[in-house]
Amino acid sequence: MPYEFEEILETIKMTEIEHFDIRTVTLGISLRDCVDRNLSISKQKVYEKILKYGKNHVKFAKDVEAAYGISIANKRVSITPLSIPFDMLKAEEFVELAIVLDKAAEEIGVDYLAGYSALVPKGFTNGERELIKSIPYALSSTKRVCSSVNVASTKAGINMDAINMMADAIKKTAELTKDQDSIGCAKLVVFANAVEDNPFVAGAFHGVTEPEVVLNVGISGPGVVLDAIKEAGNVDLSNLSEVIKKTIFKITRAGELMGRSVAEKHGIPFGIVDISLAPTPAEGDSIGDILKAMGVEDVGAPGTTAALAMLNDAVKKAGLMASSSVGGMSGAFIPVSEDQAMIDAVERGNLTLEKLEAMTAVCSVGLDMIAIPGDTPASTIAGIIADESAIGVINDKTTAVRIIPAYGKKIGDTVDYGGLLGKAPIMYVRELNSMGFVGRGGKIPAPMRSLTN
């Protein structure tokens, strides 16, 4: 037999017991040719283009799931950052376009479509300013549209004016969606160093350097890594790193195979595998549990940041060996609401906003799905975004803030979205004033690191 008994059983165990699944296959579609002077023709072109490429997306993904016995949790679509092709639109017109996107997403059967975005690290065009103004209204009048704005980059510095605008947009979105625990904010990401081929919603968009249409895949598999670490028992850290690498290698190979198969069915190019470990609220599918299995008593204990750094590095090394098309974020995600062990740590008072911020310096993304009191001032949110952007810009990595100032909620309350978004306890935010700093506006100049030539 060409395969060992153990190898076959291991694969079955991964897929059947350890929740190994592919987190997302994301179809990136360029909308750059959908512009027309007449808005209603633009809307029709956008709708038709998404349907043209996306109509079989869910079906193809399901076929591949059946063939390999590995499930694909999400089938999604990303589009060109909307402010780029439609720079001439006004805020109300952007909202009309968002409603069309929502309809197209529903028609092809995907739960989220991302790319209601603007890229403004160095400054705004008129359209970008209008798009940012329209975000709260777009997110409150649609279900499936996700928005992101890149406000900082290592090459251009940090745009504090954009951060202030985004802090206001987040507050307004929370208010407009207050009936659903401010869910609009769960669909809004503020980035530093955003990547163009990220398949993970809500921060996905189809970058301007991408082809007409492309298929990217995001793997998952915290459960598999967790079991491997538990099985390894009491080994030293270098050996533990080896265990993680071996597991991630296999996951990445399976992820790439499935992504390529879906792309082949579409007849479109395959883009990248994003090897990020992404948790879900399901039992055992948690990054927090991995950190605990590595040896810290709870997430937030001294040593947590080092454990996360090692995990993140092992993930990258194994992923790079396994595939030549690694891209996107490719690290470990630490969202609070989507990870049961993180929720528990916050509820027990072991994990604070400051510790989370430190953790984001060594893994992918940033302060993700964090609920804070609804009366947190916009200037404090701007301060949080500025801190996170600084970590990203100085360390030449992607960071993001997806924060929910839950309208009308206080410490001790929780927001609960169910499903993949999970639930988040309201976290304490320091009540010190940041207005004097963020209120200065302008730009933090690009760092030394930007001059690499």
Add this chain to the structure above:
Amino acid sequence: MRLNEEELRKLTLIAINELGEKASPELVKKVISKTVDKMGESQDFIKPQSDMTSGRIILTAFGLNKSGVVASITSALSQFNCDIRDLSQKIMDEFFTMIMIVDISNSPKDFREIQEDMSKIAGEMNIKIFLQHEDIFRSMHRI
């Protein structure tokens, strides 16, 4: 029949190339309707393509041992014209496990149909049967 903008543009170019200076409303109509008919015939729908690169699948079955387990699986496979290339079977106490490599490239049934039939057998015999494409094992365990 609804045409998108790209198709309309193509049609216009065809008409211009064919008629040039001679274009008159009737001639244009004739050329266009001829081209549209041709387009209808060669509708570029996405053709169903096989995702099988090796045509082989790995079947894993396990559960409480009872008489006829192997027979029910293999007889179903032979009915579908599937070729068993390798088989390994172990019985540990009252449990049995069986792993088979099956070539389904000559089968009239496709992967999904075989999967459905096997899940029926699994239900009847009260065992678990997993069917997965060989590629997944090759990519995960072989460099």
